[in-house]
Amino acid sequence: MCTTCGCGTGQTLINGKPLHRPHRHGEPLRFRVHESNTQVAEVSTSRIVKLEQDILAKNNGYAEANRRYLSGRGIFALNLVSSPGSGKTTLLVKTIEALNGTLPLAVIEGDQQTDNDAARIRAAGAPAIQINTGKGCHLDARMVGQAMQQLDLPNGSLLLIENVGNLVCPASFDLGEAHKVVILSVTEGEDKPLKYPDMFRAANLMLLNKCDLLPHLDFDVNLAIEYAHRINPELQVIRISATSGEGMPQWLEWINGGCRHAVATKPEEQLG
Amino acid sequence: MHEMSLAESVRQIIEDAARKQNFARVKTVWLEIGQLACVEKESMRFCFDAAMRGSIAEQALLEIVETAGRGQCVKCQLEVPVAALYEPCPSCGSYEVRVTGGNEMRVKELEVE
Numbered sequence: 003m004c005t006t007c008g009c010g011t012g013q014t015l016i017n018g019k020p021l022h023r024p025h026r027h028g029e030p031l032r033f034r035v036h037e038s039n040t041q042v043a044e045v046s047t048s049r050i051v052k053l054e055q056d057i058l059a060k061n062n063g064y065a066e067a068n069r070r071y072l073s074g075r076g077i078f079a080l081n082l083v084s085s086p087g088s089g090k091t092t093l094l095v096k097t098i099e100a101l102n103g104t105l106p107l108a109v110i111e112g113d114q115q116t117d118n119d120a121a122r123i124r125a126a127g128a129p130a131i132q133i134n135t136g137k138g139c140h141l142d143a144r145m146v147g148q149a150m151q152q153l154d155l156p157n158g159s160l161l162l163i164e165n166v167g168n169l170v171c172p173a174s175f176d177l178g179e180a181h182k183v184v185i186l187s188v189t190e191g192e193d194k195p196l197k198y199p200d201m202f203r204a205a206n207l208m209l210l211n212k213c214d215l216l217p218h219l220d221f222d223v224n225l226a227i228e229y230a231h232r233i234n235p236e237l238q239v240i241r242i243s244a245t246s247g248e249g250m251p252q253w254l255e256w257i258n259g260g261c262r263h264a265v266a267t268k269p270e271e272q273l274g
Numbered sequence: 275m276h277e278m279s280l281a282e283s284v285r286q287i288i289e290d291a292a293r294k295q296n297f298a299r300v301k302t303v304w305l306e307i308g309q310l311a312c313v314e315k316e317s318m319r320f321c322f323d324a325a326m327r328g329s330i331a332e333q334a335l336l337e338i339v340e341t342a343g344r345g346q347c348v349k350c351q352l353e354v355p356v357a358a359l360y361e362p363c364p365s366c367g368s369y370e371v372r373v374t375g376g377n378e379m380r381v382k383e384l385e386v387e
Contacts (some may be wrong), residue, residue, distance in 0.1 A: 047387045048287075051295055055281050057379040140276055174312045192379035197361035200312045213349070232369040233359055 021125055023088045064143035068178025070175040071150060072161070075154065076268030078166045078260040079161040081177050083142075083184035085194070085203055087169030089211045094162055096244040100254055103190040105261055107160040110149045112141040114166060119172065129153060139158055140171040144176055160257060169198040180260060181206040188212050188219055192226040195233050202233040207256065277317035280379065281325035287381050289332050297386035301329035304383050308376035309343040310356060343376030 047171040082090050094109060101107065111119040118133035130150045133141060134263065146163060146226050155161060159261065163179060165172040173182075184205035185186050186194055189212055194203040202208070208230055210223065225243065242249030275375075288300055307313050315338050322336045347363035348370035354363055356376065362369050374383035 048301060048385050049297075049387070051291060051297065051384045051386050053287065053383055055287050055381045057280050057287070057381060059368075062281055078376045138279070139281070142279065170312070174276060175279075196360045203359055229360075232362075233360055235370045267297065 023053055036193070038239055057252045058174065059178075061143050064147050065176035065178040068143055068150065070145050071147070072178060072180075073264070073267065074269060075155065075157045075159070076265040077157070077159045077161055078257070079163060079177075079179040080257075080260075081163045081165055081172070081179035081182045082185060083165045083169070083182055083205065084167060084174045084187075085169050085190060087145040088167070088185045088187040088252055089184055090167070093209070093211060093242070093244040094164060095122055095126045096247075096250065097162070097253065097257070098128045099231055100122065100250055100257070101160075103256075105160055105258075106156045106158065107162065108153045109142075109152070110146060110161065110163045112145075112166045114138070114163060120166065135166055137159050139166060139168050140175050141165050141177060142175050146177045157268070158261065169201045173200040173204045180264065183209060184209045184213050185209045186226065186230075188216055188221040188223070188226075192222050193229055195226070195230040199233045202230050202237065205234070205237060207238045209238060209249075209253065210241045211246070212243060212248040213248055262269075277313060277321040279326065280313065280319065281321035284322065284381055285325050285331065285386075288384065289328055289329065292330055295312040295386075296382075297298055298330060300334045300386050301386050302337060302385035303331060303337045303381065304337045304339055306339045306341060306378050306380040307377040310359060310373060311379045313370065313379055315340075340383060341378055343373065345371040345373045345375075347371050348378045350359045 007221070034173065057087055072163065082094070084090050107128055108202040109123045109128055110122070111117070111130055111132045112135060113132065114135050117132040117134070120130040123130035131152055132147055133145050135141065141163065150161070163177060184201055184207070186208060188210060210226065216223065227239050230239065240249050240252045242253055280293070284303070288303070292298070296371040305318070307315060307318070316355065318338065326332050326334060332345055338358055344353065345356040347366060347368055350363060350366040352363065352365050354371060356361050356371060356373060359373070
């Protein structure tokens with residue numbers, strides 16, 4: 003908080019102290035007064051334009067279009083989000099191998115640079131499109147919409163979208179997916195849900211990954227789950243290991259359940 | 275740094291409004307940002323200046339109006355203030371607090387000429 007006037011200057015802290023930025027103090031909406039005051043000649047050419055527009059409206063519009071496209075084809079889409087290095091791509095590769103062609107699926111890979119991840123997915127036998135966001139820190143709905151058009155997914159598919167490894171920014175950007183799935187690996191801290199609450203709030207399922215390593219770590223599984231439930235009491239949790247296969251049957255059943263639901267709720271095709 | 279994307283969206287909203295409502299310069303931009311929205315105000319200020327460069331809002335002053343986080347406790351049904359998503363209900367201590375306000379990210383109004 004600003005010590006001059008008490009106004010908030012953001013939550014950025016440096017060594018625990020708020021960042022102070024010189025700024026103008028004043029009534030935020032003072033121009034409304036000027037507007038109706040004919041004595042203030044120098045601002046008489048100014049006017050106030052009311053907008054009340056959601057900053058994310060454009061992204062949300064694209065996301066809704068994606069959602070319509072997906073539901074019209076009975077496609078179950080998941081947006082996988084996590085920190086870098088949580089094992090998302092390995093988990094995807096194992097998931098593709100375990101599904102073993104039982105349902106049509108495709109992957110959209112998001113990374114700032116390289117198509118290494120898409121190459122790994124293709125080697126596992128699934129079509130993949132790599133989106134490189136360049137300097138961008140998240141996928142947005144427009145990028146994903148364009149990638150979906152290129153994939154030309156058959157009806158009843160599973161679409162796995164691996165977002166850029168980042169627990170912050172992708173939380174705000176709806177891609178049109180059915181669910182966000184957050185992956186937390188046990189080599190990270192138990193308090194990640196408290197440190198990055200927006201993502202754990204936005205997700206419907208948490209995969210607690212790399213559980214095969216638990217015997218070698220001090221990671222407290224129950225504490226991690228408790229923290230996640232503080233942020234999001236309805237968050238489902240599956241303990242999983244892409245290496246040992248622990249939890250894979252539950253994960254595959256969760257996916258299959260979602261796919262069955264997507265197909266069952268697909269609108270009837272219009273005849274003629 | 276998704277604030278850059280958000281600032282670019284603000285620029286698009288301003289440019290769309292300029293075409294429809296016929297103005298050539300923006301002097302002030304008021305953003306309404308909820309306390310629980312995924313926006314860091316300092317980053318937004320920094321990105322705003324960068325994103326507006328070369329636009330009709332290049333010299334515009336950015337005013338951020340913060341709205342308070344609000345929620346309803348699922349257990350005791352009380353309407354409570356929510357300063358952060360990990361905070362419990364101040365009355366009964368439950369973490370099951372449903373957020374009812376303070377998520378906004380809106381371009382509220384512009385002062386234009």
